[in-house]
Amino acid sequence: MLAWVAAAVAIAVTAISASKALDLAGVGDPGALTRYGLPTVQTIGEIGAVVAVGGALFAAFFVPPQSDGILDVGGYRAIRFASVGALVWAIAALLMIPLTISDASGFPLSETLTVDRMTTAFDQVADARSWLWTAIFALICAIVARIALRWTWTLITLPLALLTLMPIAIAGHSSTGGSHDVATNSLILHIVGACLWMGGLFALLAYARGGGQFTALAARRYSRVAFWCFIVVGASGVINALVRVHIDQLFTETYGQLVLAKLSALVILGGFGAWHRRTTIPALTGGDERKPFVRFAFVELLVFAATFGIAVGLSRTPPPANVNPADMPAAELVLGYRIDEAPTFGSLLTDWRFDLLFGTLAIAMAVVYLRGVIRLRRRGDAWPIGRTIAWMLGCAALLFATSSGLGKYAPALFSMHMIAHMVLSMLVPVLLVLGGPVTLALRALAPAGRGAPPGPREWILALLHSPFSKFMTHPLVASVLF
Numbered sequence: 001m002l003a004w005v006a007a008a009v010a011i012a013v014t015a016i017s018a019s020k021a022l023d024l025a026g027v028g029d030p031g032a033l034t035r036y037g038l039p040t041v042q043t044i045g046e047i048g049a050v051v052a053v054g055g056a057l058f059a060a061f062f063v064p065p066q067s068d069g070i071l072d073v074g075g076y077r078a079i080r081f082a083s084v085g086a087l088v089w090a091i092a093a094l095l096m097i098p099l100t101i102s103d104a105s106g107f108p109l110s111e112t113l114t115v116d117r118m119t120t121a122f123d124q125v126a127d128a129r130s131w132l133w134t135a136i137f138a139l140i141c142a143i144v145a146r147i148a149l150r151w152t153w154t155l156i157t158l159p160l161a162l163l164t165l166m167p168i169a170i171a172g173h174s175s176t177g178g179s180h181d182v183a184t185n186s187l188i189l190h191i192v193g194a195c196l197w198m199g200g201l202f203a204l205l206a207y208a209r210g211g212g213q214f215t216a217l218a219a220r221r222y223s224r225v226a227f228w229c230f231i232v233v234g235a236s237g238v239i240n241a242l243v244r245v246h247i248d249q250l251f252t253e254t255y256g257q258l259v260l261a262k263l264s265a266l267v268i269l270g271g272f273g274a275w276h277r278r279t280t281i282p283a284l285t286g287g288d289e290r291k292p293f294v295r296f297a298f299v300e301l302l303v304f305a306a307t308f309g310i311a312v313g314l315s316r317t318p319p320p321a322n323v324n325p326a327d328m329p330a331a332e333l334v335l336g337y338r339i340d341e342a343p344t345f346g347s348l349l350t351d352w353r354f355d356l357l358f359g360t361l362a363i364a365m366a367v368v369y370l371r372g373v374i375r376l377r378r379r380g381d382a383w384p385i386g387r388t389i390a391w392m393l394g395c396a397a398l399l400f401a402t403s404s405g406l407g408k409y410a411p412a413l414f415s416m417h418m419i420a421h422m423v424l425s426m427l428v429p430v431l432l433v434l435g436g437p438v439t440l441a442l443r444a445l446a447p448a449g450r451g452a453p454p455g456p457r458e459w460i461l462a463l464l465h466s467p468f469s470k471f472m473t474h475p476l477v478a479s480v481l482f
Helices: 002-025 032-062 073-105 115-124 126-147 151-163 180-209 215-244 254-285 291-315 330-335 345-350 358-379 385-403 405-409 414-434 437-444 456-464 467-472 475-481
Strands: none
Touching: 032 073, 032 126, 032 151, 032 180, 032 215, 032 291, 073 115, 073 126, 073 151, 073 180, 115 126, 126 151, 151 456, 180 215, 180 291, 215 254, 254 291, 345 405, 358 385, 358 437, 385 405, 385 414, 405 414, 437 456, 467 475
8 A cells, every 4th residue: 555655646746747857858758658657666666675674674673583583473574574575676676677768768668678679778778777786686685584584684684675775876866967976975865764764664563563562662662763764864855955956946846846845744754753752652661552553653654655756756857957067077077076176285184075974974983982981981980091082083084084185086086095995994994993892882781681672782792693793703704804
């Protein structure tokens, strides 16, 4: 039902902007089958991706496994949902290849489905290759999720599910035009946050409807994840929109109006989340009936599905042509930003361009580490100042190598690229290891207690003692990787 709601919204949005998209692309109309089949298949596939991400997330972190590490019934059901969702995503991605070629060439789908035309167009249409990689990653994810029985396998399934989102995240409107580095990075954060948010809710709702034993625990853990997903999705969405449209175009252009529609849906979803945190989740924790939570969460999922439909329609809508690519310097077309002069020592220190992925990661790592140190100090425990300094220097080096003038010039000049490469590969890891983050986490996090469901501290210990960790940290393996 969720997929069909999302598909219906995507088709409606596509109908509004289809003619303008064809005019700007300068190609013929490929026909109704491609025009409306493409957003339908894409939407159904993306809902499958949401289910895959949410199922893996739920099995990994929302409900505890059995004492021997085997998934309990709730985690097992969630990981099976993930397998089915990934398989749907893989099939949809394969179907998107001929649909994308038909859309890009302007030929009807029936004329596109020939060996010669498919072979020729596949080398020329980048989006078709992106969909092939999506299908490959999704199929691998489906297989891994299908054979997963132990909790440690969920830690492999979740990254694989997120990996399936990357090919389409680095393609489309965000990968072209000015500031496409900011647009692409913000879109990656946006898609990952949205899938974790909606997927986690889907898995939680399925678990609650099935009368899961740890529904209250899962709801509390999901609430924390959903809060940060709301922040990430909102911030990244605003940044991505401002790259593509001017403020006044939000009201005058179709693309801008769809952005406002997505923003309105985000506000509504934020209201749902606030209601859950204040009303339904405390009621679950207190042992009250779970039916109000189930009904409210189902309505929230419908809003989510409609929002995904708007997003698919938005991806099919051409943004305003505020800058003519023909007027942009070659460096800006490739990098996404202008470089007007050779680097100097001063410009490397002062000419910053914040990297949304690695810059945000560096700041988040520093904040989380300091919170752990403060927790120890408040408890009366000591923590070596040298380790704190080493970690802060590692985070600062990561931030400098990716967001300062060094990071800005690295994609353009081989010399700057090699300096940044050596900082990231030789300096940052050493400083971070000297910070002892795992030791800090194990000391700062409280144990779950005897008989209680495992928490973050137990997850870290299980990962440290897993066969995968022992294999990767073996001196011979580490030497080869180095």
